[in-house]
Amino acid sequence: MRVYFDNNATTIVDPKVRDAMIPFFCEYYGNPNSLHQFGSETHPALRVAMDQLYAGINASDEDDIIITSCATESNNWVLKSIYETHIKNGEKNHIITSAVEHPSVIAVCKYLESLGVEVSFLPVNSDGVIEIDALKDAIHDKTALVSIMWANNETGMIFPIKEISDICKEHNVLFHTDGVQAIGKIPVDVQDVGVDFMSFSAHKFHGPKGVGALFVKKGLELIPLLHGGDQMGGKRSGTLNVPGIVGMGEAMEIAVKELTCEGNLVRKLRDKLEDAILKTPDTFSVGDREHRVPNTVLVSVKGVEGESMLWDLNRAGIAASTGSACASEDLESNPVMEAIGAEADLAHTALRFSLSRFSTEEEVDYVILHFKKAVERLRAISSSYAYTPKNHKSGL
Ligand SMILES: Cc1ncc(COP(=O)(O)O)c(C=O)c1O
Structure with missing residues (x-):
């Protein structure tokens, strides 16, 4: 897929x-x-x-x-x-x-x-x-x-x-x-x-x-x-x-014609994806959903470089981003994460998912599955992440 x-x-x-x-x-x-x-x-x-x-x-x-x-x-x-x-x-x-x-x-x-x-x-x-x-x-x-x-x-x-x-x-x-x-x-x-x-x-x-x-x-x-x-x-x-x-x-x-109807569908899909991501320990999303465009979520996955996540997802056929496309070839931390005051280690873990009116629920389910797999795999080999029960909470 x-x-x-x-x-x-x-x-x-x-x-x-x-x-x-x-x-x-x-x-x-x-x-x-x-x-x-x-x-x-x-x-x-x-x-x-x-x-x-x-x-x-x-x-x-x-x-x-x-x-x-x-x-x-x-x-x-x-x-x-x-x-x-x-x-x-x-x-x-x-x-x-x-x-x-x-x-x-x-x-x-x-x-x-x-x-x-x-x-x-x-x-x-x-x-x-x-x-x-x-x-x-x-x-x-x-x-x-x-x-x-x-x-x-x-x-x-x-x-x-x-x-x-x-x-x-x-x-x-x-x-x-x-x-x-x-x-x-x-x-x-x-x-x-x-x-x-x-x-x-x-x-x-x-x-x-x-x-x-x-x-x-x-x-x-x-x-x-x-x-x-x-x-x-x-x-x-x-x-x-x-x-x-x-x-x-x-x-x-x-x-403009599709804005309300398709916008609500996109929002539902984005929210489903975001909710599932936030159930993973030590993951955060940026910004209050009500004041966000309906298709976007920028997440941060503690202990996992955004680029590593990107490549794991890419191997599963999933395209996401760690920064704007123009800047994504350098491995610097996400400048917007830095601007919102995220610690350097979190700024390096940013991962953006942006959906469209062509996105489907099946795709969201597939991304959730592979997101979880990638986090598990990468955290298991991460020197900077040690899971403890007190890490087990989401939200910024
Ligand atoms: C907010 C914003 N402004 C400007 C641009 C540049 O657009 P274009 O690719 O048409 O030059 C982009 C593209 O990512 C963008 O997201």
């Missing part, structure tokens, strides 16, 4: 999404910017896809959704553009983010720091979420931008995004959120929350890889990311990825 429980890294393309994309490879393959019919016959599908994206996040017609190649690009673009317009050529010099952002935010912030920008990396509590008071304390009159994720990729914890947005408004500070792990898992309404910029990526919600987007609230301007043929209103030139955009639109529409 093969079980894919690494859906926060990427997801299977929904067959309905694939079917929607196929005509745009060999049938309607024209360049949308060409004047002939090969170009123009792509337009109706592009319009439908853009409508699906606007509807999916409840953007208004006057807002912009600009297609990018991935969320890493969207995150880079916002941060570097605000640097150009508000910091390098303006009066501000401060950006606030959190210590648990995806590397595509953290690394850009560190780069901007090297250019002289003051960056506040807000710490998180033991649930892996920032404290609102810390944000209030950090904001000052030189703050140009707050960039805080909607939901965390490792823990699945949902951030108090509406409160953050309100504080930004009070202080007249722009607010960007990395919405990658929220879309398709919880309702995302950019108008209700009042975000200024939001990044997202199709391959995280059963769309294709290589296509993402940046929501930009009406009236806000970014410097063009790519100069060239003036596609995307001159903001991001480059021939449009027609199959990708069609696929992202379709994936968004399905994700």
Whole structure:
């Protein structure tokens, strides 16, 4: 059996999404910017896809959704553009983010720091979420931008995004959120929350890889990311990825439609898995379930390296993760575990399971079985784990 429980890294393309994309490879393959019919016959599908994206996040017609190649690009673009317009050529010099952002935010912030920008990396509590008071304390009159994720990729914890947005408004500070792990898992309404910029990526919600987007609230301007043929209103030139955009639109529409019903099923499966894991002595999960996206659980298995667990599970055909996919080739401890204050030995034991609407109960049962086997095998040979009855409790 093969079980894919690494859906926060990427997801299977929904067959309905694939079917929607196929005509745009060999049938309607024209360049949308060409004047002939090969170009123009792509337009109706592009319009439908853009409508699906606007509807999916409840953007208004006057807002912009600009297609990018991935969320890493969207995150880079916002941060570097605000640097150009508000910091390098303006009066501000401060950006606030959190210590648990995806590397595509953290690394850009560190780069901007090297250019002289003051960056506040807000710490998180033991649930892996920032404290609102810390944000209030950090904001000052030189703050140009707050960039805080909607939901965390490792823990699945949902951030108090509406409160953050309100504080930004009070202080007249722009607010960007990395919405990658929220879309398709919880309702995302950019108008209700009042975000200024939001990044997202199709391959995280059963769309294709290589296509993402940046929501930009009406009236806000970014410097063009790519100069060239003036596609995307001159903001991001480059021939449009027609199959990708069609696929992202379709994936968004399905994700939103399936949200409540499939979300509840995914939650049930995740809870079953988590409950079974926590019955194993000395295992912990991070963050309160009610404030987590329904598909994710980050566990820590005392005395067992996350990588060893990963390889045992992999031998049984099970895919999980010890950190975000981009960072998973180095054997450092999970940075989010470190940020929540886990001791170094626990931070090395992190293991993330992320399910999807394609996950089944049979798969969960199979993972529970092999999880228990792997823990038993690895603890038996672990020099750092000695089981005593008083270890026998779960919960963080
Ligand atoms: C929270 C978050 N932001 C950004 C990204 C980067 O997305 P992409 O692969 O589209 O560049 C990821 C991918 O893991 C993510 O989880």
